Amino acid sequence: MSRSGGEPAQLWTDVDAHLAAMFADDDALQAALNASRAAGLPDIAVSAVQGKLLHIIARAAGARAILEVGTLGGYSAIWLARALPADGRLLTLEADAHHADVARQNIERAGLANVEVRVGVAQETMPALIASQEGPFDLVFIDADKDGYPNYLRWSLQLTHPGSLIIADNVVRQGKIIDDAANDPQVQGIQEFNRMLASEPRFSATVIQTVGIKGHDGLAFAVVL
Ligand code: SAH
Ligand code: DHB
Ligand code: MG
Numbered sequence: 001m002s003r004s005g006g007e008p009a010q011l012w013t014d015v016d017a018h019l020a021a022m023f024a025d026d027d028a029l030q031a032a033l034n035a036s037r038a039a040g041l042p043d044i045a046v047s048a049v050q051g052k053l054l055h056i057i058a059r060a061a062g063a064r065a066i067l068e069v070g071t072l073g074g075y076s077a078i079w080l081a082r083a084l085p086a087d088g089r090l091l092t093l094e095a096d097a098h099h100a101d102v103a104r105q106n107i108e109r110a111g112l113a114n115v116e117v118r119v120g121v122a123q124e125t126m127p128a129l130i131a132s133q134e135g136p137f138d139l140v141f142i143d144a145d146k147d148g149y150p151n152y153l154r155w156s157l158q159l160t161h162p163g164s165l166i167i168a169d170n171v172v173r174q175g176k177i178i179d180d181a182a183n184d185p186q187v188q189g190i191q192e193f194n195r196m197l198a199s200e201p202r203f204s205a206t207v208i209q210t211v212g213i214k215g216h217d218g219l220a221f222a223v224v225l
Contacts, residue, residue, distance in 0.1 A: 009211075009215060012211040012212050012213070012215075012216075013212065013213050015212070016047060016048075016049065016212035016213040017213070019049050020047065020048035020049055020213075023048075023049060023052055024048035024049050024051065024052040025048075026048070028078065028109065028110045028111070029048070029051065029075065029078060029079070029110070031106070031109060031110075032073060032074060032075050032078060032106035032109070032110065033045065033073070033075060035073065035102065035105065035106055035109075036072065036073030036074075036075065036102055036106065039073070039098070039102045041072060041073050041098075041099060041102060042072075044072065044214075045072055045073065045075035045076060046075065046076045046079075046143070046169060046214075047212050047213045047214050049212070050169075050210065050212075050214075050219070051075060051076055051078075051079035052079065053219075054076060054079050054080050054083075054141060054167065055079040055080065055082055055083045056083075057139070057165065057167065057221075058080050058083035058084070058139055059083040061138060061139060061165055062138070063083065063084065063088070063138040063139040063165070064084065064085060064087070064088040064089075064138055065088065065089055065091075065135070065136070065137045065138050065139075066080050066081070066083075066084065066088070066089070066090040066091070066137060066138065066139045066140075066141070067090075067091050067092075067093070067129075067135070067137040067139070067140045067141070067156075067159060068080065068090065068091070068092035068093065068140075068141045068143065069092075069093050069122045069126070069140070069141070069142045069143060069144045069148075069152050070092075070093070070094065070122075070142070070143035070144030070145075071092040071093065071094035071099060071100060071103045071117055072094070072099055072103065072143075073099065073102045073103050073106055074092070074102070074103030074104070074106040074107045074110075074115075074117070075106070076141065076143065077090060077092045077103065077107060077115055077117075078106065078107060078110045078112060080139070080141060081107070081110075081112045081114060081115045082110075082112070084114060086114075087114075088114060089114045089115070089116070090114065090115045090116070091115075091116050091118060091129075091134070091137075092115065092116070092117050092118070093118050093120065093122045093125045093126070093144070094117055094118070094119055095119070095120065095121045095122070095144070095145075096119075097119050100117045100118075100119045103117050104117050122144055122145075122148060122152060123148060123151065126151075126152065126155040126156075126159070127155065129155075129159060130155060130158045130159060135158075135159040135160065136159060136160050136161040136164065137159050137160055137164060138160075138161075138163075138164050138165070139164065139165045139166075139167070140156045140159065140160060140164070140165070140166045140167070141167050141168070141169075142156065142166065142167070142168040142169070143168070143169040143170070145186075145189075146170060146173075146185075146186035146187070146189045146190050147185045147186055147188070147189035148189065149168065149171075149189045149190060149192070149193035150189060150192045150193050150196060153166070153168075153193055153196055153197065153200075154196075157200070157202060157224070160224045161224065162224055162225060163223065163224065164223070164224045165221065165222065165223055165224075166197075166203070166205075166220075166221075166222040166223075166224065167219060167220065167221055167222075168193065168197075168219065168220040169217070169219060170190065170217050170218075171190050171193065171194055171207055171217070171218045171219065171220045172190075172207065172209050172210070172216065172217045172218030173186070173187055173190055173217060173218075174215060174216045174217065175216060177190055177191055177194065193220075194207060194220065197220055197222055201225070202224060202225050203222040203223070203224060203225065204222065204223050204225055205220060205221065205222035205223075206220070206221055206222075207219070207220045207221075208221070
């Protein structure tokens with residue numbers, strides 16, 4: 001995990017560990033992280049307290065249908081799916097078949113039956129969802145390839161209804177988003193995503209910076225009007 005110089009990253013990590021132990025200590029989720037690590041997946045899931053935040057928001061919103069873009073080992077999917085009512089469902093999209101296999105095992109071990117992991121690049125699976133009218137979703141969590149975010153946001157508008165929530169991870173990227181001359185396609189993707197989120201009249205949105213075990217980053221929150 002890269003962090004810009006001079007930031008108190010050790011303190012952020014220590015405080016995050018303290019808060020995670022208090023608010024988000026969970027054997028099933030720890031088992032999912034351990035299995036993901038053992039299977040060679042990168043250590044880039046949302047943090048424990050961020051996962052708990054996703055869970056609380058999904059539950060407070062009464063979400064019954066959730067779409068996730070970017071499954072990895074299913075860590076955030078488990079937090080989100082636990083917020084669903086018994087007849088609710090979570091569909092999570094993942095490009096990498098190995099990640100999807102690990103996620104399915106983690107989700108099953110967590111005792112969740114109402115989750116579908118769908119393999120394919122979201123550049124194809126999201127338009128297919130629109131074409132097959134599988135929506136609308138009450139909550140969309142965007143957390144896949146950062147250069148894809150602008151399209152994922154456009155498609156999310158077609159997969160939601162007024163009142164739906166859109167949440168996106170990694171929208172600050174150690175502050176790189178304030179560099180107007182950035183030429184990293186991932187940073188450019190996030191910059192365009194944030195501009196769209198701010199200017200699209202069908203969203204009311206904000207971005208909150210976060211520090212912690214994931215370094216300095218941010219989460220975007222939008223409600224569809
Ligand atoms: N939401 C997960 C972390 C996701 S990491 C969690 O917090 O637990 C990003 C994931 O997006 C990786 O598994 C990666 O394989 C997947 N991904 C990357 N590009 C993608 C694409 N174009 N379509 C779908 N998934 C993609
Ligand atoms: C990285 C972090 C993430 O949370 C993610 O979704 C993708 C990549 C990273 O640090 O590379
Ligand atoms: Mg992320």
